[in-house]
Amino acid sequence: MMMGVPIKVREVEMERDLAAVEELERRCQVGISGDQNQGSVADADGGGDKKKKSKKKKMSLCVEQIGDPLARVRHAPEHVMLVAEYGEKMVGMIKACIKMVSLPNSSSTKPSPPSSATSSSSLSSSSSSSPEQQQQEEEEPYVKVAYLLGLRVSPSHRRKGIGAALVQAAEEWSRARGAARATMATTASNKASLALFVGRFGYSPFRRPVFLGRPVHARRLPIPAGHRVFHLQPPLAAAAYARHFPPEETEFLPADLPALLNHKLTLGTFLAVEAAESSPAASDSSFAMLSVWDSTRALRMRVEGAPGLLRAGLAAVRELDRRAPWMRVPSVPDVFRPFGAYLLYGVRMAGPRGPALLRSLCRHAHNVARENPACAVVAADLSPDDPAAAAVPRWRRFSCDEDVWCIKDLDGNGDWPAPPAPAPGTVLFVDPREF
Known part of the structure; x- marks a missing residue:
């Protein structure tokens, strides 16, 4: 509730909501992880401008989504976009999808997924598998995991519980579909996002991938x-x-x-x-x-905050390469x-x-x-x-190297109180569809 006006969270209706979704995306620029805010412009709802900054050069590499608003989750059979309304105005949104992924250190004994040649109908007959086959399936380290992506809150409606309402609704949607874990991504300097997910919702920092x-x-x-x-x-x-x-x-x-x-x-x-x-x-x-x-x-990226000397230098190199291609100068595109x-x-x-x-x-x-x-x-x-x-x-x-992946136990069975450290030799697979 905000001043007697209820916050309503519902599933998106793309034909009706597309224009409002695109406008909210435009107002909430995002960084490489594509999900949360950082710095003083952020709030506990985690929506707004997020930029990854070089500590020395104070340059920012920003990301903005283009095209299909559901592009990052549509590939998963189970996916959703939830929007938050304040009165008649859309003030926030979040996306979620559920996938079967490997978590070798998880003690959850979820069934292994079908191969690419296995139809969904064959799952219904899995009970007829032999005891040996069922034991093999139980030993497979695949877990049903929810990915929470693209949390946005309108700049004019922050610090009012909208982000928390969206996260709670996304978790409830995921839990109802059997997800054992929920994950999200933010940055180490995004104190507001960490306060929301780690402080309020009990997520634990899990892995720290580097973007190269x-x-x-x-x-x-x-x-x-x-x-x-x-x-x-x-x-x-x-x-x-x-x-x-x-x-x-x-x-x-x-x-x-x-x-x-x-x-x-x-x-x-x-x-x-x-x-x-x-x-x-x-x-x-x-x-x-x-x-x-x-x-x-x-998606589109852009560099902000670059010093004028760097901009001029790269432009000069491009012009030299255009006028004298025989010199084979290693020019780069206009990344600004x-x-x-x-x-x-x-x-x-x-x-x-x-x-x-x-x-x-x-x-x-x-x-x-x-x-x-x-x-x-x-x-x-x-x-x-x-x-x-x-x-x-x-x-x-x-x-x-700012990215922080966080994870949470959703099934509440107490068998996974904290994410374990990766075993020696374990490799992290980053799916480009959720970038």
């Missing part, structure tokens, strides 16, 4: 002659990931990974080996692999205007030459990105203790 970005240069980047890059078709890519991302050793691996690899926005899965290897299957000692996701149609990005996911390497092969794969992804005029940055989200993070090229001004 690199601008797309005007020139192709050479790949060493001793390295070969293979483009894997989705079935082969799924088999490779099943081998190198086993769910018992991977956090947040989506059960529908084959669908992700076959998604129209996944531009390809690539494997790099040394040229001496005769085929991808022979690359057991050293290899690198990753997939490329085209996010240019779903809205631009798109390609996201690298499923990043994996192994063997003594794995880092070098991964750098070659990142160069290959860069060259793929050059073909899209809307793409100005190639980026990846990785766990900081993942060896691959040290091998992924990045530009400091497009990288950030």
Whole structure:
């Protein structure tokens, strides 16, 4: 209640609410995590402008969603957008989706998900499985997890309990659909968001992925002659990931990974080996692999707060490259205007030459990105203790270590009072669909 006027939370009606949703998104600019506010402009509701800032340069890398408001959750069979109304005015919203993902350290014994070839109807007959099959399913480390995304509160209606009402409604929606855990993402400097989710709703900081970005240069980047890059078709890519991302050793691996690899926005899965290897299957000692996701149609980034000298310098380099292309100056696009990005996911390497092969794969992804005029940055989200993070090229001004993932037990059975530390060798899988 606000001054006798009730706050009403309901599901969105897109035909009726689209204009109001887009206006609220416009007024609540967001940062790389795309969900919460930070700094003095934030409040306990967690809505408003969020920017990831370089501590020294005071530059901000901002993200704004474009196109389909449900793009980040629509891929999940169970998803929702809730809006909050104050009187007749829309003043807040939140999105949620539910997925089966791997949580190796979870003691929850949820059934394993069906493979890509299993229909939903087969789930109804799972009770006829043999005891051995049922035991195998119970041992699979997959859990039904809710993702809370895109919390927004109108700047004129903050600190009035709207954000709390939206989070509570999203949790109730998720709990009713059997979600055992709920997750959200914010930044370490976003005190208001942490106060809301951690302080009020009992979420626990869980993981701290690092965002590694690199601008797309005007020139192709050479790949060493001793390295070969293979483009894997989705079935082969799924088999490779099943081998190198086993769910018992991977956090947040989506059960529908084959669908992700076959998604129209996944531009390809690539494997790099040394040229001496005769085929991808022979690359057991050293290899690198990753997939490329085209996010240019779903979001735009922009850099704010850049010093004038930097802006002028990069503009001068672009002009020099335009006038004298024979000099092959490594100019970069104008990142001070809205631009798109390609996201690298499923990043994996192994063997003594794995880092070098991964750098070659990142160069290959860069060259793929050059073909899209809307793409100005190639980026990846990785766990900081993942060896691959040290091998992924990045530009400091497009990288950030501020992200905080938080998680909460929703089923209330007391078997998971606090998120455990990752086991040695556990890999974090960041799904680009929730970026």
